[in-house]
Amino acid sequence: MFDCIVVGAGPAGSTTAHQLGKRGRSVLLLEKHQLPRYKPCTGAIAPSIAQWLDFDITPAIDHKLRRIRYTWQLEDTIDAVLETEEPMWVVRRDVFDHYLVEQAANQGVTIQDGTPVVDIKLQDGTWTVTTEQGSYGSKYLIAADGADGPMAKWLGFKPEKVRQSYVLELDLPEPIAQPTMAFEFGLVKQGCLWDFPKQQSHSLGMTRFLGDKPKDPENSLATYAQFLGMEATAGHLHTHGLKLWNGNRPLHTQRALLVGEAAALVDPMTAEGIRPAIFSGIQAAIAIDGALNGDSHALEKYSHTIHTEWGNDIQWSQRIANVFFRMPKIGYRVGIKRPTATKRLGQLLAGEIRYADLANRVIKRISGSFLPGRDN
Ligand SMILES: Cc1cc2nc3c(=O)[nH]c(=O)nc-3n(C[C@H](O)[C@H](O)[C@H](O)COP(=O)(O)OP(=O)(O)OC[C@H]3O[C@@H](n4cnc5c(N)ncnc54)[C@H](O)[C@@H]3O)c2cc1C
Structure with a gap:
């Protein structure tokens, strides 16, 4: 019997597992894919996450970007530079996410990849988590299975809108001379296209922030790739859901919490989801540890903390x-x-x-x- 089972080894799940392991709790981290796994994402990270981490994250950072280019319908170009002390970080999600998994392993977390969770059941204060490989028991459960996972529904939460979003990954033969992040407005209705270059690749993203599915996303991405001097046919197109924040909701239920994108914490203006995934993971570990210590309001406090520290500001982003x-x-x-x-x-x-x-x-x-x- 584990103190806690965490479902999903993205930034939210690994952070929760790491923080609980550090507090001496027994944790099982279950991931459906073989690790390391790639998550469709353009991989830009606010450097402010460093304040929450108690290990050196720099080995997982691919590159840092200062230059920005904005366009309106591929014209009216604006070039700008980020003047903050620390520029924007960009990561390759397979590398970054696996680095976080390794931090959890270093704290004694049991990690099982290639293990999709297929069912959960709470009986007499104990969770039974069923996977394709067998069943496991725990006192608490964390749903960290992202935008496309089943856990929030199984736990009885109201479904959130999932926006189909797109990433075109393009590897290059040579390192990029002057990597510049780029944002294109106007080509995609009620949405945008963007590019966060890595040292030797480009990650082009696209979503609609309002309304329904974009029309002909492949064509928009191909047009933007060409504008940036690349051929879309040389890349790999990935699709993934995106759960944008849409109001403060309870994120706790009996002996279980939602974290990261399973909790729909993504910034509705920028699609930034990694920072809230890590923040909620840290807060979830504090809550589960408190509950294991006998605090009967610990899980409720988790919802409250995420609302006051994230949701209350993110509502302005939504506006x-x-x-x-x-x-x-x-x-x-x-x-x-x-x-x-x-x-x-x-x-x-x-x-x-x-x-x-x-x-x-x-x-x-x-x-x-x-x-x-x-x-x-
Ligand atoms: C097009 C696009 C571009 C984006 N760009 C950015 C960006 O530049 N910067 C940024 O901050 N955010 C970005 N995001 C958002 C960001 O990718 C996510 O918000 C972030 O990955 C959420 O982390 P997470 O740990 O909650 O979930 P995920 O990283 O999605 O991890 C969930 C994990 O759960 C696993 N899982 C699912 N179901 C099961 C199951 N049944 N059993 C076991 N495991 C399961 C999955 O395999 C996955 O590994 C982007 C998203 C999209 C779609």
């Missing part, structure tokens, strides 16, 4: 996204094109400011420039 992606042309003109836009982005990623600090100004500026009857 900006609702205005920006409805009027992207104005948003580009009066928001992105301002030199302060990149400065604020850097400050947000560094954790120096929060969305609440700028949302009202941004929303007013975009809405105030809207002229009815004009092609805004």
